[in-house]
Amino acid sequence: MKSQINNVKTCIDMSLKVIRMYDWLLDLYVLDFFVDNHWYRLPKSWQENLDEIALEQLGNILSEKPTNHIFPLSLLALIATVKALGLPRKNSKTIKKDVTQIADQCSTYSKIKNLFLKHVKLKKRHEVSVMAEIVTDVALKSRCNAVIDFGSGLGHLVRMLAYKNKLYTAGIECQKQLTEEARKLDLEFEYTARKYTKEEFTPNLHRPIHYNISLSNHEQLQHLPLPTHMTNYGLIGLHPCGDLGPLLLKHFICSNQVKFICVVGCCYTKLTAEGYPISNYLKKLKGDLSFVSREIACHAIEMYSERLRQGLYEDLKVHAYRAALEKILVEHNPKLKHAPVRSLKHTQDLSFEKYCSMAVEKLCLRWPLPDVSERDMSARDESVRSVSARDLSARDVLACGVSAREVSAGAEEVREWRRVVVVYTLRLALAPLVETVLLLDRLLFVLEHGLSCEIRPIFDPKLSPRNHVIIARKPN
CATH class of the missing domain: 3.40.50.150 (Vaccinia Virus protein VP39)
Known part of the structure; x- marks a missing residue:
């Protein structure tokens, strides 16, 4: 022994x-x-x-x-x-x-x-x-x-x-x-x-x-x-x-x-x-x-x-979708980091834009909104500054404007979805x-x-x- x-x-x-x-x-x-x-x-x-x-x-x-x-x-x-x-x-x-x-x-x-x-x-x-x-x-x-x-x-x-x-x-x-x-x-x-x-x-x-x-x-x-x-x-x-x-x-x-x-x-x-x-x-x-x-x-x-x-592995694209959406949300409002978005499975007809629209329904986000001015952005940021992360379900906190331009930028990043799969696979190789x-x-x-x-x-x-x-x- x-x-x-x-x-x-x-x-x-x-x-x-x-x-x-x-x-x-x-x-x-x-x-x-x-x-x-x-x-x-x-x-x-x-x-x-x-x-x-x-x-x-x-x-x-x-x-x-x-x-x-x-x-x-x-x-x-x-x-x-x-x-x-x-x-x-x-x-x-x-x-x-x-x-x-x-x-x-x-x-x-x-x-x-x-x-x-x-x-x-x-x-x-x-x-x-x-x-x-x-x-x-x-x-x-x-x-x-x-x-x-x-x-x-x-x-x-x-x-x-x-x-x-x-x-x-x-x-x-x-x-x-x-x-x-x-x-x-x-x-x-x-x-x-x-x-x-x-x-x-x-x-x-x-x-x-x-x-x-x-x-x-x-x-x-x-x-x-x-x-x-x-x-x-x-x-x-x-x-x-x-x-x-x-x-x-x-x-x-x-x-x-x-x-x-x-x-x-x-x-x-x-x-x-x-x-x-x-x-x-x-x-x-x-x-x-x-x-x-x-x-x-x-x-x-x-x-x-x-x-x-x-x-x-085509359905693994959804991980890249979620990661691209995360970047959009965090850049728009840090309080949205790891927000509980709707879980979705990837399908052939699911575009990134459609994914975003469906994923944020749970957050009461309007998706997408027209581009807003810097003054509007500043006012919006000030309105959410005093709200804690625990209040993420509140409509007035989460109804921040996300522009079509930002969604388009996210779609460009989704094209790197294979890189997402590679990194995830490397992590999984260490799991045992x-x-x-x-x-x-x-x-x-x-x-x-x-x-x-x-x-x-x-x-x-x-x-x-x-x-x-x-x-x-x-x-x-």
Whole structure:
């Protein structure tokens, strides 16, 4: 274990060193591309090399596919470093079965085999099926037949673990409506099972328990009204948001009742100081990760790179539209910086002018207005000077005149939309390193307490981008 701890620390150190070198790139907001001249912040050799690049080639290098484009050595070195230090995102042990094959194994009763997949979308089917197999395997090795699922939602995972895999299960969900719906789906399952199966099947069903609880600290978990057959249990979490994942790890360490944990995290942007860092080692380092870097670490890199490789990137023009609009708004009135404009998807018939008109509807802006004189501009600026940014929805604050000339200038900048895509792709190439540090912090936290722990990718990253599970067990 000492060797594993040292390896983890070394990887964290090296990853943070790279991140610190490229903080300037990770911390860029796409919508500020034209405001802050992001393109000219790239190294000169990168600008010259990538200015006219076919975006398909960017998709190739992002997904480690062969490419005939000769990239700058410094960029190739960065990509290779991220690959060497980052946690693997593909798992050769991932079950090669589609959802219909998985459904065939859900029950010996053919009439109810599809019940586990009813009301479940494709992405969730994949996650629930794979996670259920992982959890059941760890439960058997831990000699534990009970699990608690945090952020259980509609109860799809606990339902499969209970009715198919015969584990005692409890789901904890903060939204009351989801908890009530989960109970209804349990009853629906049992009703259908009684219709199509033998009489001896239904008495042996382990109906899940559903709790409607909001958790703020791990000590709350000590007071759950669990039945006696769930005195010892495993903790599981399928994409618990923000601090909830670290909270579960803390409870696993502190409670003698918890025998194992399987948790797949997500929503790193919602992390607070309580959720990162949690390992003693990282707390002593300057390992802070900005909100923007944690946000990019939540993106779907495989799906994005695949779209580039297939030439499906025309819809990315909307990022350039938003960035050009941002420059117009900020130059017109700094109080409009990062204003909450309407979110729009790109279509072939969506011109920049039309985009602007639709995007600012939420801000009550008249778009565009005729050019105004300097005296009018001065008077208008004076009228908004005393209003705080929190009042951006007020009509009298936001009804500033934006001229057709300014819209035309923005349209010229939109022609650089490929540069916007290039910079965004470079940021995305660094994202796995940020996620690696976040996950290794959690791994190291468990190792520091003398318990074995591992991280492995279990989901298809194209379906479920946050695909790493942390698995830890206490000695039997």
